[in-house]
Amino acid sequence: MAGRISLRRLSGLIRKETLQIIRDPSSIGIAFVLPVCLLVLFGYGVSLDAEHVPIGIVVETPSATAQDLVSSFYQSEFIDPVPYHSMKQAEDAIMHREISGAVWLRSGFASDLLSGRQAPVGVILDGVDANTARIVDGYIMGSWYAWLSRYVREKRAGYLRPAVELRHRIWFNPAVRSRNFLVPGLVAVIMTLTGGMLTALVVAREWERGTMEALISTPVTKGEILLGKIVPYFVLGMAGMVLTVFLAIVVFQVPFRGSFFTLAVSSALFMLTSIFMGLIISIGAGSQFVAGQVAIVVTFLPAFILSGFIFDIGSMPPPVQAITHIIPARHFVSILQSIFLAGDVWPVIFRSWLWLMGLNLIFFLIIMRKFHKRLL
Amino acid sequence: MDKNSLVLEAQGLKKIFRAGDRTIEALKGVDVQVRSGMVTGLIGPDAAGKSTFMRLAAGLMKPSDGSVYVLGLDAAAESQQIHEKIAYMPQRFGLYEDLTVQENLDLYADLQLFPRTKRKERYKRLMEMTGLAPFMDRLAGRLSGGMKQKLGLACCLIRPPEFLILDEPTVGVDPVSRRELWEIVYSQVDQLGMSVLVSTAYLDEAERCSRVVLLHDGRIIGSGKPGDFSAKMAGRVFLLNPARKEKRILQLRLSQKPQVVDALIQGDRIRLVMSEQLEPDQVGSSLSLPDQIEITPVEPRFEDAFIYLLRQKGDTATEVREAENQGEDIGLGIHKPVQGSRTDVVIDVQRLTKRFGEFYAVREITFQVRRGEIFGLLGANGAGKSTTFRMLCGLLPPTSGKLLVAGCDMLTAGPAAKKMIGYMAQKFSLYEDLTSRENLEFFSHAYGLSGRVRQEKIAWAMDAFGLEKVAGVRSRNLPLGFKQRLSLAAALMHEPDVLFLDEPTSGVDPVTRREFWRHINVLAEAKVTIMVTTHFLEEAEYCDRLVIMADGTILDQGTPDEVRRRCSTEENPSPTMEDAFIFLIQREAQKRSLVTVE
Numbered sequence: 001m002a003g004r005i006s007l008r009r010l011s012g013l014i015r016k017e018t019l020q021i022i023r024d025p026s027s028i029g030i031a032f033v034l035p036v037c038l039l040v041l042f043g044y045g046v047s048l049d050a051e052h053v054p055i056g057i058v059v060e061t062p063s064a065t066a067q068d069l070v071s072s073f074y075q076s077e078f079i080d081p082v083p084y085h086s087m088k089q090a091e092d093a094i095m096h097r098e099i100s101g102a103v104w105l106r107s108g109f110a111s112d113l114l115s116g117r118q119a120p121v122g123v124i125l126d127g128v129d130a131n132t133a134r135i136v137d138g139y140i141m142g143s144w145y146a147w148l149s150r151y152v153r154e155k156r157a158g159y160l161r162p163a164v165e166l167r168h169r170i171w172f173n174p175a176v177r178s179r180n181f182l183v184p185g186l187v188a189v190i191m192t193l194t195g196g197m198l199t200a201l202v203v204a205r206e207w208e209r210g211t212m213e214a215l216i217s218t219p220v221t222k223g224e225i226l227l228g229k230i231v232p233y234f235v236l237g238m239a240g241m242v243l244t245v246f247l248a249i250v251v252f253q254v255p256f257r258g259s260f261f262t263l264a265v266s267s268a269l270f271m272l273t274s275i276f277m278g279l280i281i282s283i284g285a286g287s288q289f290v291a292g293q294v295a296i297v298v299t300f301l302p303a304f305i306l307s308g309f310i311f312d313i314g315s316m317p318p319p320v321q322a323i324t325h326i327i328p329a330r331h332f333v334s335i336l337q338s339i340f341l342a343g344d345v346w347p348v349i350f351r352s353w354l355w356l357m358g359l360n361l362i363f364f365l366i367i368m369r370k371f372h373k374r375l376l
Numbered sequence: 377m378d379k380n381s382l383v384l385e386a387q388g389l390k391k392i393f394r395a396g397d398r399t400i401e402a403l404k405g406v407d408v409q410v411r412s413g414m415v416t417g418l419i420g421p422d423a424a425g426k427s428t429f430m431r432l433a434a435g436l437m438k439p440s441d442g443s444v445y446v447l448g449l450d451a452a453a454e455s456q457q458i459h460e461k462i463a464y465m466p467q468r469f470g471l472y473e474d475l476t477v478q479e480n481l482d483l484y485a486d487l488q489l490f491p492r493t494k495r496k497e498r499y500k501r502l503m504e505m506t507g508l509a510p511f512m513d514r515l516a517g518r519l520s521g522g523m524k525q526k527l528g529l530a531c532c533l534i535r536p537p538e539f540l541i542l543d544e545p546t547v548g549v550d551p552v553s554r555r556e557l558w559e560i561v562y563s564q565v566d567q568l569g570m571s572v573l574v575s576t577a578y579l580d581e582a583e584r585c586s587r588v589v590l591l592h593d594g595r596i597i598g599s600g601k602p603g604d605f606s607a608k609m610a611g612r613v614f615l616l617n618p619a620r621k622e623k624r625i626l627q628l629r630l631s632q633k634p635q636v637v638d639a640l641i642q643g644d645r646i647r648l649v650m651s652e653q654l655e656p657d658q659v660g661s662s663l664s665l666p667d668q669i670e671i672t673p674v675e676p677r678f679e680d681a682f683i684y685l686l687r688q689k690g691d692t693a694t695e696v697r698e699a700e701n702q703g704e705d706i707g708l709g710i711h712k713p714v715q716g717s718r719t720d721v722v723i724d725v726q727r728l729t730k731r732f733g734e735f736y737a738v739r740e741i742t743f744q745v746r747r748g749e750i751f752g753l754l755g756a757n758g759a760g761k762s763t764t765f766r767m768l769c770g771l772l773p774p775t776s777g778k779l780l781v782a783g784c785d786m787l788t789a790g791p792a793a794k795k796m797i798g799y800m801a802q803k804f805s806l807y808e809d810l811t812s813r814e815n816l817e818f819f820s821h822a823y824g825l826s827g828r829v830r831q832e833k834i835a836w837a838m839d840a841f842g843l844e845k846v847a848g849v850r851s852r853n854l855p856l857g858f859k860q861r862l863s864l865a866a867a868l869m870h871e872p873d874v875l876f877l878d879e880p881t882s883g884v885d886p887v888t889r890r891e892f893w894r895h896i897n898v899l900a901e902a903k904v905t906i907m908v909t910t911h912f913l914e915e916a917e918y919c920d921r922l923v924i925m926a927d928g929t930i931l932d933q934g935t936p937d938e939v940r941r942r943c944s945t946e947e948n949p950s951p952t953m954e955d956a957f958i959f960l961i962q963r964e965a966q967k968r969s970l971v972t973v974e
Contacts, residue, residue, distance in 0.1 A: 015486075
């Protein structure tokens, strides 16, 4: 394989790498400062929940019934109602993006309802942001149904009772806090940064500065050079993982339902794929600049977009879904979301472990074939 | 080891690089033998193929064809075994700049599995040799260029290798450190019988080697003892002493004669290399020189032989020759004569200082340059040359002092004054993706030329610098000599009165360098004032006057002859420019240490 490994040489290389990491503020930045920034950003700043969405309420003829319905919107924490006198005004407000939609109670609403005729309620939504529009639609429907069932109960207006009633319950994340699934996914993104990006950059830096040329002309073996890079960055990445998980549980109050053992094994498997990818990139890239660019496109962006961290894989087109399988972060995100929100769901975890091990093997074979103690 | 056994044997060695659709043949089939127990020099200009050869020998590349055996091992297949026996120092030595001297040594000791118990003693010995003992805890990145190279060499020597390969260890290193590096190498050869292969582009270093191999354009053009090369030139080298103001015209005319191999300005004299052995009076008559010019035979140098070999081999040399031999015209038409007298002070610098924080890059320097002079700014890297240059061109504000170029302060001067100066940067600063013509078109635009004037100017530049035949070639693909002509042409598009050249000839082969200086001499004849920086001490001889800088101050100034004369000692009555430089630096260091003692 890669020749015998001398512990003396390996420890010399690891010591060198450690000193470089300690003295280079940018590696500390990528390993520890960036994770904290990302956590704060995703924990507090970015939220996929729609809360306090301004919605126009147009009541053409005020009546007790209409007022009762409107007040139910006021009770919702998701909707901030804004009263308008005519639909024209509400439409203008939508055009100016002051409100995200409008509920329209026509002049005959109360009388139609009382007389048992159809009493349609108009809902207009700004569909530019399809995701928010869908969520807001749900909230309005929810408020509407809640009011209607209360109305039926109070007024004993049995003729209005719907034939089928929907009762729903949300599992794993009952409060539907998007933070609860974003923050565990971040662990994958952060480990990709230290594993993929940092490793690609530091190895490319050695080629760029000519230190690699001096290094490979010494009796050092290929295996020692590779291990000399893998060990320090593995430790660094795992440290970043521990920090992130600690902050997630303690500061962001994300539930943790699985076991730390599963987390440790999964993280170790994932960290290796990240470092291997970093090494492969640095073999092809001659400069830090190219390595950085390639690492962003090949490791960081897929970990962000195609891993299921933000965007649901199930709603991607089938070919894209197939592609996500070769992205290690996708498997790790599945494991993380399972461990944090559901517990050790072994079928999910085993399947993901197998994938990660398979990818590790492939990456390892590529490195052994492509990395030589040679220029070009 | 047996003195005559071979540590390296290359046969029919070829290396071809492919970049896109271009192929570069770095080595075109070379046979090289390196004997054990001595220093063998691989001598050649940049891009000759030296680094490629060194890397093939160190087993860091695979040859395209042919073979190279090192210590009896095939470098292509048994590189790991070779790495256990040799030490190789690449051109940009890969020290870890964020590790200290001590940590770098420890790393290499670990890599070479040098026993811990013997380290202390070995480090002590190496640090004595390199003079790095006081700097053990300093980060390698904070060492000077010379110290870095010495540390690199020390790292290679921790476990003494059987065969040491050094790729241009002295490039960009100040002359004092250069001498020290050679002393360290020789101490290893003398004490341990180490075999060394060292490459260099400095021809004067050839004479320090036991044997040399001359590489040019991927081919071997000669090999043997350096003395043998110079010996062949005996009786062909002469010094002439023309009247001072005629020396340039005479040198230009002489260099075009077919029987002249080389004519160089050396201080106030001209060094002449003839193609055959002649008596001094025969030289005069053969070249129809005026009688009052004295002709003295001198000792040949290695460089004379190198130029002779190149001229014989053709390629670059012939090409340049052809350009030179276009009629009796010596190219005086490349610039309109500048108005004014040669006594005018064109550049006036008084007590100029530039401070960055606590650090004085330039401290209280004073000099004046007259119209039509070639004025040299000499010094090692970090001496303050570039800072001075940037201030003169108005790119950097001085901290204090007075500075006038053509009567204007360049920092506040308007575009009209800036048009008086031309600037040629150290690196080839033209657009590599544009053709020669497109580059000239761009630069003429940038200088505000337009319409008929611009067309005429471009046609002139193409003609004067012989660029017509490469007009449509992308400048990336031009030979180095043409690149330089193009840079110079671009800097001259607006016919400046003052021309600044920053290290114009670094990395250029001797023939191309001569051709470049031919243009500079012609410009000086047209009374263009030329200021040039160089760390190439040979080039100092081509200047009319020069200053020698170190640590931001001026150590000496005057004509090359004056400077050399002032530095002569009893042991060395006729020092070379390099001797003079080292003398000045050491005298300065002594002065400083006296000050500190007080």
